[in-house]
Amino acid sequence: MDALVPVQSAGQRLPVRLVSASLHRCIGSVSIRRLVSGFAMDTRISSRAPSQFTIRSQQSDLKESLGVATSSDLRIKEWEVDMYQNELAISQGIRIRRKPPSKAPLGYSGPFELRLLNGQVADSPSNILEEITWFKDQEVSRMKELNPIEALKKAVENAPPTKDFVGALRTAHQRTGFPGLIAEVKKASPSRGILKENFDPVEIAQAYERGGAACLSVLTDQKYFKGGFEKLEAIRSAGVKCPLLCKEFVVDPWQIYYARTKGADAVLLIAAILTDLEITYLLKLSKKLGLAALVEVHDEREMGRVLGIEGIELVGINNRSLETFKVDISNTKKLLEGEHGRQIREKDMIVVGESGLFTPDDIAYVQAAGVKAVLVGESIVKQNDPEKGIAGLFGKNISQT
Numbered sequence: 001m002d003a004l005v006p007v008q009s010a011g012q013r014l015p016v017r018l019v020s021a022s023l024h025r026c027i028g029s030v031s032i033r034r035l036v037s038g039f040a041m042d043t044r045i046s047s048r049a050p051s052q053f054t055i056r057s058q059q060s061d062l063k064e065s066l067g068v069a070t071s072s073d074l075r076i077k078e079w080e081v082d083m084y085q086n087e088l089a090i091s092q093g094i095r096i097r098r099k100p101p102s103k104a105p106l107g108y109s110g111p112f113e114l115r116l117l118n119g120q121v122a123d124s125p126s127n128i129l130e131e132i133t134w135f136k137d138q139e140v141s142r143m144k145e146l147n148p149i150e151a152l153k154k155a156v157e158n159a160p161p162t163k164d165f166v167g168a169l170r171t172a173h174q175r176t177g178f179p180g181l182i183a184e185v186k187k188a189s190p191s192r193g194i195l196k197e198n199f200d201p202v203e204i205a206q207a208y209e210r211g212g213a214a215c216l217s218v219l220t221d222q223k224y225f226k227g228g229f230e231k232l233e234a235i236r237s238a239g240v241k242c243p244l245l246c247k248e249f250v251v252d253p254w255q256i257y258y259a260r261t262k263g264a265d266a267v268l269l270i271a272a273i274l275t276d277l278e279i280t281y282l283l284k285l286s287k288k289l290g291l292a293a294l295v296e297v298h299d300e301r302e303m304g305r306v307l308g309i310e311g312i313e314l315v316g317i318n319n320r321s322l323e324t325f326k327v328d329i330s331n332t333k334k335l336l337e338g339e340h341g342r343q344i345r346e347k348d349m350i351v352v353g354e355s356g357l358f359t360p361d362d363i364a365y366v367q368a369a370g371v372k373a374v375l376v377g378e379s380i381v382k383q384n385d386p387e388k389g390i391a392g393l394f395g396k397n398i399s400q401t
């Protein structure tokens with residue numbers, strides 16, 4: 001019996017079988033589908049094996065056997081599922097915690113008791129990505145109440161078809177000989193503050209399209225980037241033809257449905273905050289809804305993980321450390337060297353160089369490293385005329401070539 005799940009250190013793999021077996025015991029008749037952050041997983045639990053972990057009164061056992069869990073049982077179970085999810089993430093080397101650490105609910109007795117006694121955990125976010133992720137988790141819970149998934153699924157059925165994001169990048173690369181440009185519509189960022197005061201997202205998007213952008217990236221996060229879904233919708237409704245990336249911090253499948261209903265053609269999946277299983281599932285869901293997925297990595301470990309996942313066509317290498325904000329475009333080169341680069345070429349994936357690209361030399365540098373697309377925000381959005389900004393970035397007008 002695995003009464004005590006061993007605490008995993010970073011880099012060690014926590015067997016999924018062990019996690020599911022333990023979840024099985026903890027959750028009893030409650031569907032994991034509802035509990036693991038809304039992620040629909042294959043494992044639907046139906047067994048009513050008695051829990052080794054939770055102390056229940058005879059009365060609550062009776063209630064549960066009748067399918068009526070007490071609210072305190074549910075709190076304990078939800079908390080414990082969060083803890084297992086953290087363990088799984090840690091075992092994959094993910095340092096970003098998805099939620100602030102919380103104390104065990106009253107009455108909890110189980111494997112995490114020992115863990116809690118041992119360590120002092122920081123209860124403030126350790127970097128900006130973690131802060132954004134914690135906020136997003138809360139924000140998505142609120143948004144889900146206002147826009148239930150059933151309504152979104154209906155809206156998706158009636159939504160117009162999506163545009164071919166990956167195809168647009170390949171075509172632009174072949175047409176211009178330069179990496180296909182994903183031009184970012186971004187008013188502000190945590191590292192740079194406000195980038196443009198008089199910010200008209202539709203005007204900027206139209207200027208980017210005239211300037212030869214293959215695709216656009218639209219920030220939808222309000223709090224940290226001053227973006228919004230209304231901006232994505234407005235750009236789509238204005239008749240812009242470029243495929244649109246919904247630039248969000250996805251922590252829940254609900255967001256994929258929501259992005260689809262708001263006019264997105266592609267979504268961003270950030271490996272630093274998602275487990276392999278989550279990426280796999282979100283990728284499948286995106287494809288099912290007709291969306292492309294840009295899977296973003298920051299380091300070699302994340303690149304290795306992503307290369308082990310089937311079905312990824314677009315990999316973004318972010319040159320910005322989300323922990324220190326330092327931008328270093330040699331990160332793109334480093335991650336495309338050796339075995340990883342070989343696998344990427346073999347799989348014919350499109351690599352997108354992201355962040356910190358300002359000059360034709362920067363573009364030439366990441367192109368020589370192997371990228372077929374670039375994602376650029378600051379250097380073009382700040383220009384009075386973003387259309388000319390694109391010509392400046394590439395050293396020539398790429399709309400005509």
Ligand SMILES: O=C(O)c1ccccc1NCC(=O)[C@H](O)[C@H](O)COP(=O)(O)O
Pocket residue numbers: 128129184186189190191192318320322354355356357375376377378379
């Ligand atoms: O830009 C930030 O400060 C930032 C902070 C935390 C998470 C993500 C962040 N940026 C998102 C991006 O990756 C960039 O918007 C994108 O790659 C374009 O970068 P740039 O051309 O340097 O504006």
